[in-house]
Amino acid sequence: MVKSEHSWTFLTSHAQVLLVLHRDPNLLQRQIADEIGITEGRVHGILSDLQHHGYICVQRRGRRNHYVVDASELLRYLGEIGLAVDNLLVSTATTSLSAGEQDAA
Secondary structure (H helix, E strand, C coil): CCCCCCCCCCCCHHHHHHHHHHHCCCCCHHHHHHHHCCCHHHHHHHHHHHHHCCCEEEEEECCEEEEEECCCCECCCHHHHCCEHHHHHHHHHHHHHHHHHHHHC
16 A cells, blocks of 8 residues: 555545455455554444445355445445445446556556
């Protein structure tokens, strides 16, 4: 992760956790925290929020968790105009792919 001089981001920590889980649903909470630059305790709270509100389902696989993102769930507030989690996942995946392609060129 590249550190920025800015202390804020456009996407909330909740959105960042969703995006990370969408890319790799088998990450440990510590790995999620390291990837987005927050504490493990904050990740634990966010995962609880996301599970409580139906954005993720947590499945035990041996000693680890596997997270399933419900892409059909409506985004909070933006959900009032019909945007689903899938809209966020698709738009950021496209943006990430474009950035990666530019780096490779």
